[in-house]
Amino acid sequence: MLWKIRIVFSILNVIYDVFRPILLFLRKKPPSIPPITRSIYKLSATKLAKKIREREITSYEVVQEYITRIKEVNPFLNAVVDERFADAIIEAKNYDEQLKDGKFDIKTLEQEKPLYGVPITIKECCAVKGCSHTGCTLPRKGIKADYDAAVVEMLRNAGAIPLCVTNTPEMSSGYDSANLLYGRTYNPYDTRYSAGGSSGGEGALLGAGGSVIGIGSDLCGSIRIPAFLNGIFGLKPTSGIIPTNGHFPHTDDKHFHKFMTFGPMTRYAEDLGLLMRVMTSKCNHDLRLDVPVDLKQIKIYYRQSLDKSFGVLPMSQEIENCVLKAANYFTRHNIRAEKLPIKWPETITDIVLTGFLNIKEPPQLLLDANNPKNHKNANIEMVKALFNLSQHTKQLIFFTIPFETHFPFTDSEISHYTKHAEEIRQKLLNTIIVSADLLGDNGILIYPTFRKQFLPELVIFEMISVSNCGIFNIFGFPAMHVPMGLNHEGMPIGVQVIAAPYQDRLCLAVAKELEIAFGGWVPPSVSISD
Template sequence: MTLRFFMYTMLLKLRIIFSILNIIYAILYRIVLLIRKKPQRIPPITDSLLTFSATALAKKIRQREITCYDVVNTHIQHIKKVNCVLNAVIDYRFVEAIIEAKICDKQLANGKFDIKTLEKEKPLYGIPVTVKECCAVKGCSHTGCSLGRKGMKASHDALVIKLLRNAGAIPVCLTNTPEMCCGVESSNLLHGRTCNPYDTRYTSGGSSGGEGALLGAGASVIGIGSDIIGSVRLPALFNGIFGHKPTAEIISNIGHIPESEDKLYQKLLTFGPMTRYAEDLGVFMKVLTSTSDHNLRLDVPVDLRQLKVYYRFGMDDALGMLPVVPEIKDCVLKTVTHFAQYDIRPEKLPIEWPTELVEIVLSTFMSIKEIPNLLVDASDPKLKKNPAIEILKIPFGLSQYTMQTTIYALMLETHFPFSESDISHYTKQGKAIRQKLLDLLGENGIFIYPTFRCPAIFSKFTLCETLSNVYCAIFNVFGFPAVHVPMGLNHEGLPIGVQVIAAPYQDRLCLAVAKELETAFGGWVPPSISLSK
């Protein structure tokens, strides 16, 4: 009992620390608003090929209206232009991609594939795809953006890359992440920071921030990311694109770093599609799940009139938590109101939504038994570094690790500030809420919820927004599919949008609603455009 009281006090202190941090954050944020410099502009989109979806481009290629070479080369040239500003690309295979595109064109000219075969078996034929660096692409950088793995190359393709290649897609480059995918800021000591294409003073998010930035800038049409605490959906919000976290364990994580055989870790982590257009999510998911044991019925039409729609504007006021800003709440309201035309009466989520969601999420991650090695030592990869010592070294420039990765490592290893009884208590609480939500949503229910409490944040303040990760991370814990849907720009020109959640294996509902909301609210909005043809 005494230990329980002590740990409760520690958890309370943690909340109090974030409350104090929030006050400091509010003061510093206002100062930055007064002194901030003008953002650097990214080069505008000047070629109409960059405005089509992957689905539309693939159809044009099949019908010989355009060449694979033109599609791949146009995207590569725009990647080169915008990357000078964004710093999103950390390795590339531009020459190889051009060669592969020309081979595709030659195969088409020789009649190797007919239109129906391509449509059915190779729906992404000739389409360039960009890849988060944590995902193995043979011959390319596979460091996890860690100094300890500097120079390492992948010896083979991850399974998801094999599936994409089999579908005809052509990998063109690999994109930046936080060190070992730890953090909501794609910044590391190897490659630096990736900027937001809508305003370079803001973060592009993490951990799939390089992917998000290239897609938001119109330089990529489809990309592969990975999500463990919102790492696909947060960059999707910050960069104005679509990002889908699939149902847990339906897509293989083989080829992902950091890696662990721990079953809980495998459940929390998943690769997921990131796109500029909603229709590409469905095609992408069919490819990624083509070897799955679960039939997601992605080809079965969704009758929107039969949907049950639930919503929440955010978490109730809780110590240490920052409130959801009005423009994000407005996105939730617009989404809910939109479904009135289908004679649907959306309902506020009739489940008690506890303020302890933060503790539920954190305690779940503390339950990982086989912790991946986040602090890799260059001289001895098997060496276990002490994260507490590394944190003390960082302010003096004596550590080879970033602060955000070191903090993650410390919490996973020490479970601070949780006791075993705390972890057990919050795990049971999480399972109870999951079951209630599962029963409520069933096979035709969706839940509209913020992806994050605000649009993109200034890069230096990501630590202050740590607790806001819970809006996404709770659905990694529950294993539910969730998609971020862009809904235009706010008064500052930053992307805004909502998260759409469904019960496990009902990914098709998320994707159908994403297409509906894209039609209603416009979807992706280019940062800048000046078409020449």
């Protein structure tokens, strides 16, 4: 990392280490969210769909139960920004009537409508007809989508019933889901902590058991970081295999579309494959999602931290141990696991930060409600924000400045680090050095997703930790967060699982295995009474 930046962050890290325990001490741990008391919330979407098809349960019952749970937990979380409960109930009743009348047989539903009657929740940046589509920014207050994004259309065609749209940072630009339009989303395990971003509302609702499956989007960890913080599964698929039209904010920049993708967020590993088959139904690449993976033939590599050099906050010991536990699990089952044989450069954070500066035409983020063509100055907006005079959050403005100025990097540094990124990518694929791929079609990397849980007020201090996820957006690799239980504070922990491009199925298979081994999603509070 550039020394000027290292020095700044080393100072910030000292401040962070001082203030984090003080803030936690001053804040009493708040009451827990209402416990799960109905066994229906412990069923995966895959099992719910099967029960609906076989008429063991009605879609109406499932939809009504999840609406009830959302109403129960959302006052604690502030995760939902708009709902379509009345329409969802009508759709569920119609689906039940169609089944009763014999319109579909079980086999047809299983093959063509595998999500028939199952409720789903969706990140607000993704267009859901009739629901808020503001980007969670004040200048677009009141705007609703008049169409469904392509991915929503595919999910509806598969039988899914959207219930609501969920909160994000303003313009999906940040790692704490707070904005001036809808407020902040809180973590279901401890509402003192952040639910993350930008798919934070989705992550919090799923973690709380208020949703069974959801859709997020990921530009630089925006699915995986909330998945980590809220204890669920979250997959950033291979770049380009899922259509992104209907995402707001939007740009035609090729690098933006290379880095950004929609992806599934779930409580159960088996639902990831189900959603991926639906979401990639129009993909022109053979992903072999239905081909069984022989885990005995997989090569496992692992790395326990991002960068231990000056200016970078260290990976928590619990997460390093988590990575090692996952790797050792495979070793004990006679599956080869070894440390990543590639030296991670000390400039890895520079590579990530400059990678996103290759977006030459970023979406317009600082919108003007009175004049959409007006280009606001980020520096002026930051000054205004210090006095609460801006229509935008400090988080968004802070995010916008590097795109406008490229600060603190020069064009030659951006070019240098971009070339360096490609060298590392090729080393991971290993197509240059040897004939056999390092990851190839049977290699997996187990890697930290994020450093640790954080308080919303201290989000800026964790900015470099985002590089753990962002590097794989730049590489275009599929990457998934896999939950592995709770830490000593009762907060979720887990690891990231990465594969080579178009080998998403390997991530899915490893996620299932780790869920069996370590338990996967653990509800914030559990009390099954029926």
